[in-house]
Amino acid sequence: MHILSDARRAVRAYPTLLRVGLSEVVAYRAEFIVWILTTNMPFVMLAIWHAVAADGPVGRFGQKDFVAYYLAGWVIRLLTSTWLVWELSMEIRDGTLSARLLRPLHPLFAFSAQHLAALPMRVLIVTPVVTALVWFAGDRLAIRDPRVLVIFLAAMVGAWLLIFFTMVLLGSLSFFLESAIGVFEVWLALFAVLSGYLVPLELLPGWVGRVARLSPFDSMLSFPLETLIGLRDLGTATRDLCTQWAYIATMAVFGLSVWRRGVRRYVAFGG
Amino acid sequence: MSYARPLVEVHGLSKTFRVHKRAPGVLAALRSVFHRPTESVNAVQDLSFTIGEGERVGFLGPNGAGKTTTLKILAGLLHPTAGQITVAGFLPFRRDPAFLKQITLVMGQKQQLLWDLPPTETYAMNRALYEVPRAQADETIAELVALLEIGDLVNKPTRQLSLGERMKCELVAALLHRPRVLFLDEPTIGLDVSMQAKMRAFIRHYNERFAAAVLLTSHYMDDVTALCPRVIVIDQGRLVYDGDLKALVRRVRPDKRLTLRLSAPIDRRLLDQIAPVVSYEGGQAVLSVPPERLNATVQNALATLSVVDLAVEDPPLEEVMRELFKNAHAGTPAAAAVASTPGAGASATRPLLATDPGSGS
Ligand SMILES: Nc1ncnc2c1ncn2[C@@H]1O[C@H](COP(=O)(O)OP(=O)(O)OP(=O)(O)O)[C@@H](O)[C@H]1O
Ligand SMILES: [Mg+2]
Numbered sequence: 001m002h003i004l005s006d007a008r009r010a011v012r013a014y015p016t017l018l019r020v021g022l023s024e025v026v027a028y029r030a031e032f033i034v035w036i037l038t039t040n041m042p043f044v045m046l047a048i049w050h051a052v053a054a055d056g057p058v059g060r061f062g063q064k065d066f067v068a069y070y071l072a073g074w075v076i077r078l079l080t081s082t083w084l085v086w087e088l089s090m091e092i093r094d095g096t097l098s099a100r101l102l103r104p105l106h107p108l109f110a111f112s113a114q115h116l117a118a119l120p121m122r123v124l125i126v127t128p129v130v131t132a133l134v135w136f137a138g139d140r141l142a143i144r145d146p147r148v149l150v151i152f153l154a155a156m157v158g159a160w161l162l163i164f165f166t167m168v169l170l171g172s173l174s175f176f177l178e179s180a181i182g183v184f185e186v187w188l189a190l191f192a193v194l195s196g197y198l199v200p201l202e203l204l205p206g207w208v209g210r211v212a213r214l215s216p217f218d219s220m221l222s223f224p225l226e227t228l229i230g231l232r233d234l235g236t237a238t239r240d241l242c243t244q245w246a247y248i249a250t251m252a253v254f255g256l257s258v259w260r261r262g263v264r265r266y267v268a269f270g271g
Numbered sequence: 272m273s274y275a276r277p278l279v280e281v282h283g284l285s286k287t288f289r290v291h292k293r294a295p296g297v298l299a300a301l302r303s304v305f306h307r308p309t310e311s312v313n314a315v316q317d318l319s320f321t322i323g324e325g326e327r328v329g330f331l332g333p334n335g336a337g338k339t340t341t342l343k344i345l346a347g348l349l350h351p352t353a354g355q356i357t358v359a360g361f362l363p364f365r366r367d368p369a370f371l372k373q374i375t376l377v378m379g380q381k382q383q384l385l386w387d388l389p390p391t392e393t394y395a396m397n398r399a400l401y402e403v404p405r406a407q408a409d410e411t412i413a414e415l416v417a418l419l420e421i422g423d424l425v426n427k428p429t430r431q432l433s434l435g436e437r438m439k440c441e442l443v444a445a446l447l448h449r450p451r452v453l454f455l456d457e458p459t460i461g462l463d464v465s466m467q468a469k470m471r472a473f474i475r476h477y478n479e480r481f482a483a484a485v486l487l488t489s490h491y492m493d494d495v496t497a498l499c500p501r502v503i504v505i506d507q508g509r510l511v512y513d514g515d516l517k518a519l520v521r522r523v524r525p526d527k528r529l530t531l532r533l534s535a536p537i538d539r540r541l542l543d544q545i546a547p548v549v550s551y552e553g554g555q556a557v558l559s560v561p562p563e564r565l566n567a568t569v570q571n572a573l574a575t576l577s578v579v580d581l582a583v584e585d586p587p588l589e590e591v592m593r594e595l596f597k598n599a600h601a602g603t604p605a606a607a608a609v610a611s612t613p614g615a616g617a618s619a620t621r622p623l624l625a626t627d628p629g630s631g632s
Contacts, residue, residue: 005368006368009368009402012399012402013399013400013402015399016395016396016398016399017396017399017400019395020385020388020392020395020396023388023392024385024387024388024392027387027388027428028387095381096381098343098348098381099381099383101347101348101366102346102347102348102366102371102376103371103397103400103401104368104369104371104372104400104401104402105368105400110400264350267347267348267349267350267364268349268350269288269289270288270340270343270349
């Protein structure tokens with residue numbers, strides 16, 4: 001277990017890793033923007049619901065609520081998603097992972113730095129949408145209450161961590177399966193439905209909504225999103241924050257153990 | 272020479288790979304869902320050697336002999352099936368950060384430079400990862416960059432560099448943390464002759480400057496002849512020879528090469544009377560002469576032919592290797608070839624003949 005001394009080294013190495021990572025993102029900006037443009041599902045859903053709500057609100061959702069929901073949802077998704085599964089499965093398959101294993105820093109720290117390094121670019125890209133959000137539905141944002149703001153920020157960090165560890169788990173399946181990407185795509189489909197990415201959870205059919213709220217998918221998007229736009233009151237949000245961090249701890253244990261087993265297999269079968 | 276502290280110690284190393292056998296046909300494929308028959312490949316078998324500080328050792332053997340497998344095990348990328356190994360005092364497969372900071376593994380076929388960024392960015396990254404003090408990193412980079420003459424290249428995106436340029440930049444990245452043990456797997460593959468020569472000079476310089484141990488594989492025998500006083504030869508995963516390179520050449524090909532440049536063409540049969548002819552063209556004849564008859568043969572040649580110039584050399588290493596491994600494909604390990612040559616005192620099963628005094632065991 002070098003994980004603690006690794007964490008210390010990681011903290012020292014992070015500034016440089018972030019800087020190099022940022023140059024890398026800048027070098028790949030074209031691909032990056034194309035990727036962004038393909039994540040347009042929330043806008044499509046917004047257009048549909050906006051039309052539906054023209055004749056009157058759907059449950060708690062008026063037109064303006066849909067605007068707030070889908071714009072904020074898109075922003076949160078963009079800030080918390082990672083490409084880790086693709087990268088891991090590619091590097092495991094073509095053996096590039098070997099180079100990472102030979103560096104004196106846990107590869108997952110290096111991966112996380114790479115993903116955090118992309119944040120400034122992502123922030124830049126979401127800025128216009130955030131502006132539109134504030135312009136059209138600013139009064140729906142609940143984070144003027146500093147207590148909500150604190151919970152929201154913790155929920156964002158939590159969502160990032162939970163997604164990261166889930167991706168570690170799914171990506172590490174590539175150590176064992178040829179079809180890990182397929183598993184990931186199934187996961188994505190579940191995510192789209194159960195995280196509130198496509199449809200607000202309360203508009204899902206009753207039992208689906210209930211399952212979704214209990215599932216970790218809620219912690220990944222719906223929870224920070226609904227906290228941001230005031231759909232969850234302070235008490236509920238506080239409780240959900242605890243749930244989220246419990247999921248993070250669980251997923252970290254699972255993800256890291258599959259990763260460790262995977263690496264053991266990798267070095268047994270030929271790095 | 273004797274080396275006080277062995278940096279690499281290998282005892283009885285074996286590595287067996289399990290590979291899935293897949294028979295052709297739909298039925299077999301279906302059956303393999305429930306039961307996948309496996310087959311073992313013995314990539315390395317009972318290999319032992321040590322390497323001391325400052326040594327440069329050539330690691331030779333035909334394709335598939337187990338060289339890359341061994342290097343990966345020594346670097347901690349593969350878990351050995353059996354045997355004891357320490358490198359710089361560590362068990363490699365634990366990949367302790369303190370261990371990783373002392374070694375480097377360069378693979379001519381795999382690159383670590385960030386593809387779309389200039390090499391300087393990889394250097395910055397490695398400096399942070401290996402926690403090299405900035406001043407030391409700057410000094411190392413300046414020195415290596417000057418030696419390799421890549422001053423203006425390190426700021427160009429890696430993808431714009433030629434293979435040779437990239438390999439040089441790669442080497443700087445791999446040595447930035449001043450490792451004490453270098454595992455080089457075909458570092459000169461695909462490079463032109465002059466680039467190969469530069470790489471060799473560089474490797475030698477680094478080795479001498481930092482007393483680093485170097486274990487190098489290459490299919491270019493010039494690399495080995497120029498760099499490695501000692502060679503370890505393996506075949507089908509087993510040790511065939513460990514010791515002085517010159518001694519190996521003498522053992523496998525004891526005869527010297529006598530090269531004669533003649534002032535006028537002569538009948539080849541005249542040459543045959545002096546010694547067996549290896550080649551004769553363009554007024555240059557190469558004869559194969561047993562060392563004990565060298566003196567007499569040279570005198571004879573000078574007396575009977577109009578010789579303009581003359582040279583005596585060892586046979587090229589390529590030929591030694593060819594001779595050594597000519598049975599490899601027939602399924603006989605090359606060990607037998609060495610064992611049967613004169614002077615190989617050891618038994619046929621463990622023909623670790625030349626454990627030369629210089630080999631640091
Ligand atoms: N990951 C692996 N899984 C199964 N077999 C392997 C694996 N890696 C290597 N082998 C087998 O082990 C043997 C040794 O391979 P290795 O790559 O070490 O040879 P090498 O001496 O480096 O050859 P070359 O000169 O061609 O590079 C070969 O028979 C190879 O097919
Ligand atoms: Mg090889």
